[in-house]
Structures are given as C-alpha cells and as structure tokens.
Amino acid sequence: MKKFDKDRIILAVAGPVLALVVAIALTSVVLLASGHDAFGPFRLMIENAQYADVQVLIINYAGTLYLAALAVAIGFRMNLFNIGVDGQYRLAAMVAAVVGAAVELPGPLHILLIVLVAMLTGAFWAGIAGVLKTTRGVNEVVATIMLNAIATSLIAWLILPENLGVQPEGSNDLTTGEIASSGWFPGLNMGEGGEIYGFTFVAFGLGAVYWFVLNRTRFGFDLRATGASETAAQASGVDAKKMILTAMLVSGAVAGLAGMPILLGDTHTFSLTFPTTIGFTGITIALLGRNNPVGIFFSALLIAFLQKASSSLDQHGYEKEIATIMEGLIVISVVVSYELVRQYGLRRQQQKVGEELAAAARKKHEEVSA
Known part of the structure; x- marks a missing residue:
C-alpha cells in the first residue's frame, strides 16, 4: 500500500x-x-x-490568482469548464465596490456586506451559464465566453458618470467612488516591503475549505461522482442537473472573491485600471496545480513570480513579454x-x-x- x-x-x-x-x-x-x-x-x-517589495507584490498577486484558480478548479472537478471567471470576478468587484461606497457600517459588517455582494454577483453571473446548460443544453464554454463579453460591456456602461460611475476631478479615469475606511480589510505591514493584503490570507485559507468540502463531505462526493460520470451519478440517486447548477453557482461565488484582496486591501474602489485577464490566468494555474489546493498554491506563486519579477526586464534589454511566452x-x-x-x-x-x-x-x- x-x-x-x-x-x-x-x-x-x-x-x-x-x-x-x-x-x-x-x-x-x-x-x-x-x-x-x-x-x-x-x-x-x-x-x-530578492527585494522585499517585489516579494510582497508576488504574495498579494498570488492570493488573487489563487482564488481565480480555485473557482476554475471547482468547475474542473465537476467536468465543467468555467471560462467565465474573468467576467464574474470583474463584475462582482464592481458591484461590490458600488455597494461598499454607498453605505457606511461598523467595520466587520461593512466588510462582510461587500464580500457577500461580491459572492452573490459572481454566483448570479455564473448561474446564468448553469441554467442555460441544465435547461437548454448550452455548452458552458460558449455561454461563459459570451457572458465575459457581456460583462465587459455592462461594466463599461455602468461605470459611466451618468450611471454609477464617478470621474475624479482632473482625471480621465472612471471609478465607483471610494469605500469608507470601515470597509477596508486590515493587512500585515512588512515595513519597507509594503503591506500584504489581509484578504490574501483568507484566500489561502479557502484552499483548506475547498479540500475539506471536496474530500470530506457528501456534497464533495456528489460533485466528484457527477464529474466522473453523470449517468452513473444519476443511477446512484444524485440529481446531476442540480449538481451542475450548484457547481456553477459555487464556482462563480469563489470567482467573485478574486477581486477582494485588491479592492479591500489596496484600491478601495473599482476603476477602469482594475486588473483584467485574472480569470484566464486562473485556468493555467488550476491546470498546472492539477486542481489540488496545494498544487494550485505553488502554481499561483510561480505565475505571480513570473509576472511581478519580470517587470524590469526591459531595462536590461529583454522584453517583458518573455514571462507571457513562458506562461x-x-x-x-x-x-x-x-x-x-x-x-x-x-x-x-x-x-x-x-x-x-x-x-x-x-x-x-x-x-x-x-
């Protein structure tokens, strides 16, 4: 043995x-x-x-990538390809930022509200693809790709000043307004290196939750069983369509959390400069980590290292795109x-x-x- x-x-x-x-x-x-x-x-x-500030950048970025990869991995374990994590994450971050800037509550409640709004938004957007698949047989890859494009256009419309956006004086950027300090998630000060986002530790902690739910609960067993063989799962009493929809909702909810380290720990607002392609990078990380939380952790650190440590390559005669080529x-x-x-x-x-x-x-x- x-x-x-x-x-x-x-x-x-x-x-x-x-x-x-x-x-x-x-x-x-x-x-x-x-x-x-x-x-x-x-x-x-x-x-x-080897520089402290770059190390902090790598850890912070790895936390964001880790959440995106977990969202992808949940779909993979169900034999679903949720390629819409990027749209789910960005739309969730924007809606959460709008709600967070519109209210002011005691610290923990304010943060909890923002996080819940992000999860519900991400779950809703992924749930559309889940409903289309279970009721109309629409392939989730096609549906989520289209929803990515729709999310991009919807964000561009919502962030206009005449809708939900705010244009800071003297700036060409558009934002959703700044979240009050009660909605900021405290981080870990690393001195000259900067601050590690507090939500980064939550992100890594969710890896343990992912492992426990997947391997030690009935829901996790049904998820894996349906992913391995939908017909066999149905024969054993599992409602396959319900599991497909549930998996997409959970995947979307986790995708919605991917923007929280940056939103709650750094920008405190959503703007046109908010990071993109996080969801697509998460696919790479989930594949490299083989959908295992430990493997995903090291894969996220590797990709974060490639992207953040390569920022000065052009100063030495190398193209920064070398890191993209390697990815x-x-x-x-x-x-x-x-x-x-x-x-x-x-x-x-x-x-x-x-x-x-x-x-x-x-x-x-x-x-x-x-």
Whole structure:
C-alpha cells in the first residue's frame, strides 16, 4: 500500500515538474533564437524577487490568482469548464465596490456586506451559464465566453458618470467612488516591503475549505461522482442537473472573491485600471496545480513570480513579454506532460498487476509442489 502511495505521489508531482522544465527549455530556445542570453532573464527575475517589495507584490498577486484558480478548479472537478471567471470576478468587484461606497457600517459588517455582494454577483453571473446548460443544453464554454463579453460591456456602461460611475476631478479615469475606511480589510505591514493584503490570507485559507468540502463531505462526493460520470451519478440517486447548477453557482461565488484582496486591501474602489485577464490566468494555474489546493498554491506563486519579477526586464534589454511566452509554454507543456505521465502511470500499473499475478502463480505452484 505504501508503495502505491509513493508511486501516486511521484506521478502527481512529475506532471507539473516536467511541464515547468519543458517550458524553461523552450523559453531558452526562443531567447537564443532572438539573439539573447538563454538564462539571463531567469537570473534577473530571481534577483528581483530578492527585494522585499517585489516579494510582497508576488504574495498579494498570488492570493488573487489563487482564488481565480480555485473557482476554475471547482468547475474542473465537476467536468465543467468555467471560462467565465474573468467576467464574474470583474463584475462582482464592481458591484461590490458600488455597494461598499454607498453605505457606511461598523467595520466587520461593512466588510462582510461587500464580500457577500461580491459572492452573490459572481454566483448570479455564473448561474446564468448553469441554467442555460441544465435547461437548454448550452455548452458552458460558449455561454461563459459570451457572458465575459457581456460583462465587459455592462461594466463599461455602468461605470459611466451618468450611471454609477464617478470621474475624479482632473482625471480621465472612471471609478465607483471610494469605500469608507470601515470597509477596508486590515493587512500585515512588512515595513519597507509594503503591506500584504489581509484578504490574501483568507484566500489561502479557502484552499483548506475547498479540500475539506471536496474530500470530506457528501456534497464533495456528489460533485466528484457527477464529474466522473453523470449517468452513473444519476443511477446512484444524485440529481446531476442540480449538481451542475450548484457547481456553477459555487464556482462563480469563489470567482467573485478574486477581486477582494485588491479592492479591500489596496484600491478601495473599482476603476477602469482594475486588473483584467485574472480569470484566464486562473485556468493555467488550476491546470498546472492539477486542481489540488496545494498544487494550485505553488502554481499561483510561480505565475505571480513570473509576472511581478519580470517587470524590469526591459531595462536590461529583454522584453517583458518573455514571462507571457513562458506562461503560454507552460500551458502547452502541461497538456503534453500530463498525457505522458498518464501513459506512464498506466504502463506502471499494468506492470505491477503482472508482477502480482506472477508472484501469485509462483506461490500457488510452490504450494502444489509441496
């Protein structure tokens, strides 16, 4: 049994490690082809990551990416591809910012209200795709992609000054107004490095909740069972359509939280400069982390490192897009490496079964001979 567990751990780790190694190798080839030092950017990024302020940036960004990846992973475990996390996250952040700026409550209640509004908004937007899938059979990929585009247009309309937006004096930016200090989530001061958002710790803590619900509750079992085989789950008494809708709602609610570290810990308002593409990056992280909360954690740190530590590459003659190239190569490498690891695992399992059958045959032969 211990040997089996050891093999399972090795196979689980082999995929991400192989993907990372292949991505670094291919990035080095791209650098060489463009006339650059193959390992220069990596050395610079490692040097940049040694500064306290960059470390804080990486941790804060990793918290946001972690929540987006958890939202994607919930869908993956249900065999659903929620590609609409980006729209859900941005719309939720905006609506939560509008509500947060419109009221002023005692600290904990104010923060709780903003968080609940964000979760409900994200769940509502993802729920549209869930309803379309369960009632009309619309593929969730198509529905969520369209909802991303609609969310972008809806945000652009809502943030106009004649609607819900505010244009600060002397600025071309549009915001939703600043949330009162009672709605700010306290962070951890790191001195010269800056402040780690308080909600970042909540984000990482949700990883433990995700693991517990998925592996230690009836809901988690039904979720995984339906994702593995919808017909088999229905035969065992699970309402597959209800689970699909519930999974999309939960995924959307978690996606709605992805903007909270930044909103409650830094900007305290939603504006046109609010980060985008967070949801799409979350897909990369969920794939690389194999939908495991620990794997997603390290994957989020890796992607955050690539994006934040590469900001000064252009000052040394390198393009900052090198990090983006590497992220894309990681996605490609993940698909290839996981398939290679899966095939190796199957061969290894067949080999072990053959060894066990041969051992049993030898034992039976010895007993007969005796």
